[in-house]
Amino acid sequence: xxxxxxxxxxxxxxxxxxxxxxxxxxxxxxxxxxxxxxxxxxxxxxxxxxxxxxxxxxxxxxxxxxxxxxxxxxxxxxxxxxxxxxxxxxxxxxxxxxxxxxxxxxxxxxxxxxxxxxx
Numbered sequence: 001x002x003x004x005x006x007x008x009x010x011x012x013x014x015x016x017x018x019x020x021x022x023x024x025x026x027x028x029x030x031x032x033x034x035x036x037x038x039x040x041x042x043x044x045x046x047x048x049x050x051x052x053x054x055x056x057x058x059x060x061x062x063x064x065x066x067x068x069x070x071x072x073x074x075x076x077x078x079x080x081x082x083x084x085x086x087x088x089x090x091x092x093x094x095x096x097x098x099x100x101x102x103x104x105x106x107x108x109x110x111x112x113x114x115x116x117x118x119x
Contacts, residue, residue, distance in 0.1 A: 005037035005086035012040045012089050013117035015060035019053045028110040038087045043097040053091050054080050
């Protein structure tokens with residue numbers, strides 16, 4: 001069974017949401033970059049939540065048959081990048097998210113409506 005990049009982004013969104021991630025944003029970058037089709041960006045309140053968010057995304061996508069290609073950052077990092085090829089998941093502390101401001105950098109992408117991913 002083949003899974004689309006949008007379905008992968010939805011699974012990541014839902015996994016983050018279940019762990020009470022804050023400010024989850026999905027950006028369709030397929031028309032402006034060859035890096036991936038979607039960025040999924042979220043922040044957590046503390047290190048334990050960031051770890052739980054990472055684990056939830058990994059588990060959800062693994063169960064769907066999608067394995068992470070690479071993870072940047074470790075269990076004590078305040079920013080994790082999870083590369084799934086077609087999607088890239090960024091999990092930040094609040095401070096790091098403000099500092100890196102990926103939404104501004106990738107502002108030419110299409111910001112997806114959360115309603116597309118909540119069901």
